[in-house]
Amino acid sequence: MITIAKRLQHIEEYYFSRKLGEIAQLNAAGYDIINLGIGSPDMAPPQDAVEVLCAAANNKKGHGYQSYKGTPALRKAFSEWYAKYYTVALDPDTEVLPLMGSKEGISYISNTYVNEGDEVLVPNPGYPAYAAATRIAGGVVRYYDLTEEKDWLPDLEALQDQDLSKVKLMWVNYPHMPTGAKGTAQAMDGLVNFAERNNILLCHDNPYSFILNDTPLSIFSERGISEYVLELNSLSKSHNMAGWRVGMVAGHRSHINNILIAKSNVDSGMFLGTQMAAVEALKQPREWYDTLNNVYKERRDIVWQMMDELNCTFNKEQVGLFVWGKVSDEVKDVAQLVDDILYKAGVFITPGFIFGSNGDRYIRISLCSETERLSAALERIKEFKNININQA
Ligand SMILES: Cc1ncc(COP(=O)(O)O)c(C=O)c1O
Secondary structure, eight states: OOOOOOHTTTTOOHHHHHHHHHHHHHHTOOOOOOOOOOOOOOOOHHHHHHHHHHHHHHHHTSSSOOOTTTTHHHHHHHHHHHHHHHHOOOOOTTSSEEEEEEHHHHHHHHHHHHTTTTTEEESOOOTTTHHHHHTTTEEEEEEEOGGGGGTTTOHHHHHSOOOOOOOOEEOSSSSTTTTOOOOOOOHHHHHHHHHHTTOOOEEOOOOTTSSSSSSOTTTTTOOOTTTTEEEESSSSSTTTTTHHHHHHHHOOHHHHHHHHHHTTTTOOOHHHHHHHHHHHHHHHOOOHHHHHHHHHHHHHHHHHHHHHHHTEEEEETOSEEEEEEEEOOOOOHHHHHHHHHHHOEEEEEEEEEGGGGGTEEEEEEEESSOOOHHHHHHHHHHHHHHHHHOOO
């Protein structure tokens, strides 16, 4: 028998990949499941970007392998985007590396820096890819707590009191997924200080800064580039281009060169048309984000009503593509609640426990569905609640 490599033995199949299979089966059996689980933007990318992509696809000369470092035009566009929206100066030749989404950046950064046995600080709750990439690289996941009481920000004083000698890297992500905590410039500054003081590479994953958020922040906004800091960014959410796979990592030139070693041995560059289209996307004026956010605001109102129907408490200041709510004490089992909503109401929402134990008492609802679909989900949830009350 051919056995799976040890590095994958303690890594489960991604929760969504399993659950989407279940949803597909239900749909095949004739149910019309409303999937409010995943944060895959459903609106169209900027029209200029689509047109450039189509033209590029028709250009016979644009189909060869591309540079591992992305085109100079794309690196320049990222650098100008950072200057305009984050007031951060990035040298496009040395401090920016285009990626196929930020998720692959998580994996490349882990493979570039994490040695067997190195500890990596990972948020609980947080995006599951940080822990998975750490384990695949042979590192040891050391979760740090994020709690509602502390606005989902790390307690750096508590961390500082611990033995950090084996910690090589720390993942942070503001606006935070799944909680929607916005983060502050002051918190970012504290994190950079913490990393520098403890010789830790701080990796800030920043794909949500434009969603329902008027003041996009970069980890570099306060103090510029540091040898202790990296930032990932992405067009997946900000430009509705999740399937296109365009992202980037920014940081000190030495890190960009090191990450390139990992990357250039895995992929062979990104399709030229995608890169040219991404340049167009990055040129969008502020109105692009405003228009997008007006739609998300409308949707969020409906999701807030869903949260109310489900007796969840939630913070209306949260940002990003989801609404994160705490279930009431009456709910004994969140997994059961989520399955009941799936099987009895035909609506899929995400249980908070998949993001870590501090998410145990929470659920997350995505804003990536049309208003009509969300309204239908709201009606189904009202109905579901009535049935449950009548059965009680
Ligand atoms: C926190 C976080 N980081 C990264 C990603 C991946 O984004 P990308 O599409 O750029 O790979 C996601 C996607 O859901 C995310 O929630």
